[in-house]
Amino acid sequence: MNALPAEYRNSETGRKVFEAVIREATFGEPDAPPVEIFDNNIGDEITPQWEFVYTNEMWLGEGVPPPDVKNLKSCGCVGKCDPKSKTCACAKRQLEWLQGYIDEGILPATWPGSPFVYDPRGILQRPDCPIFECNQFCSCDDDCANRVVQNGRKWPVHIVKTMHKGWGVFAGTKKIPRGSYVGIYSGELLTELEGEERGRYYDISGRTYLFSIDFHHLKLGMQDPDDWENIYVVDAYHAGNFTRFLNHSCDPNCRIYACYINDSDIDKPLLAVFTTRDVEPWEELCFSYYGDIDEKREIIEEARKTGKEELVKDHAVYARCHCEADNCIGRLFS
Numbered sequence: 234m235n236a237l238p239a240e241y242r243n244s245e246t247g248r249k250v251f252e253a254v255i256r257e258a259t260f261g262e263p264d265a266p267p268v269e270i271f272d273n274n275i276g277d278e279i280t281p282q283w284e285f286v287y288t289n290e291m292w293l294g295e296g297v298p299p300p301d302v303k304n305l306k307s308c309g310c311v312g313k314c315d316p317k318s319k320t321c322a323c324a325k326r327q328l329e330w331l332q333g334y335i336d337e338g339i340l341p342a343t344w345p346g347s348p349f350v351y352d353p354r355g356i357l358q359r360p361d362c363p364i365f366e367c368n369q370f371c372s373c374d375d376d377c378a379n380r381v382v383q384n385g386r387k388w389p390v391h392i393v394k395t396m397h398k399g400w401g402v403f404a405g406t407k408k409i410p411r412g413s414y415v416g417i418y419s420g421e422l423l424t425e426l427e428g429e430e431r432g433r434y435y436d437i438s439g440r441t442y443l444f445s446i447d448f449h450h451l452k453l454g455m456q457d458p459d460d461w462e463n464i465y466v467v468d469a470y471h472a473g474n475f476t477r478f479l480n481h482s483c484d485p486n487c488r489i490y491a492c493y494i495n496d497s498d499i500d501k502p503l504l505a506v507f508t509t510r511d512v513e514p515w516e517e518l519c520f521s522y523y524g525d526i527d528e529k530r531e532i533i534e535e536a537r538k539t540g541k542e543e544l545v546k547d548h549a550v551y552a553r554c555h556c557e558a559d560n561c562i563g564r565l566f567s
């Protein structure tokens with residue numbers, strides 16, 4: 234498509250072809266509502282650039298092992314998993330991973346439906362912790378409450394051009410409730426080394442689609458979490474879905490959670506986007522590229538006070554943040 238003349242790419246037909254390509258990517262979400270490209274007359278582009286393959290799947294880069302299915306633990310439940318069951322392997326595994334958070338007081342000891350993290354409507358009840366869903370070898374039903382991400386997206390979204398941030402993702406005509414599953418941040422799963430190399434090029438171009446898999450639970454048990462070394466990175470530049478258009482906000486309404494389904498390798502979760510508060514119709518969906526934005530804000534404010542701001546910058550090239558949140562930290566790495 235990019236090789237075709239701009240007047241074709243940038244036409245109503247070009248937009249319809251783009252939407253059709255998205256519709257055909259049904260992997261993991263056969264009944265998902267449409268992703269539409271909405272023309273709001275900002276700039277000359279009618280569609281985003283055809284620079285990537287639209288896919289909901291993870292593409293494994295060089296040196297990244299295939300999913301470890303041999304070591305998957307699955308439940309033998311009949312019907313829907315009962316959270317109170319003493320024999321459900323999935324309830325046990327979820328609890329094992331939550332126990333650290335419960336011990337630290339981050340999570341209460343119980344909640345309705347605990348240790349599962351979803352309520353019966355599939356709404357994420359517990360932020361801050363990894364999600365372990367039932368898997369392909371579990372005998373429970375497809376509509377077991379512990380199968381949400383794997384049952385696909387339920388909310389329509391729009392890809393819309395923004396004034397200063399390129400393209401972005403917006404809610405459709407319906408309000409999206411807090412805790413709703415939005416989509417998988419799909420793309421190439423790369424080693425950290427490959428990710429770093431690509432990052433250098435992306436920094437120059439001013440756009441990056443890299444997401445480091447460095448969730449808090451992976452560092453649990455380490456004496457000094459600063460010793461943590463990242464293993465994998467997801468790059469949505471060449472391959473990805475609509476989530477690659479999610480922009481950064483310093484007051485985000487979405488967050489990316491580690492979600493384990495059909496790979497027992499703890500270092501290779503799926504990156505599942507959920508809303509963290511109700512999202513109004515037509516509101517932009519954004520997450521914090523800094524992970525915990527409050528932590529980042531504190532570090533920057535402290536550094537500003539002590540005149541050591543340069544020390545909190547990493548190798549990234551910084552650009553002005555246009556999230557327009559009242560508490561914007563002012564900058565974004567590109």
Ligand SMILES: C[S@@+](CC[C@H](N)C(=O)[O-])C[C@H]1O[C@@H](n2cnc3c(N)ncnc32)[C@H](O)[C@@H]1O
Nearest residue numbers: 398399400440441442478480481554555556567
């Ligand atoms: C993962 S992409 C998001 C999609 C991108 N807007 C596009 O059109 O492809 C990340 C890039 O979007 C832009 N971006 C995202 N959030 C932004 C923000 N709050 N302020 C300024 N630019 C932003 C930056 O260029 C960033 O490198």
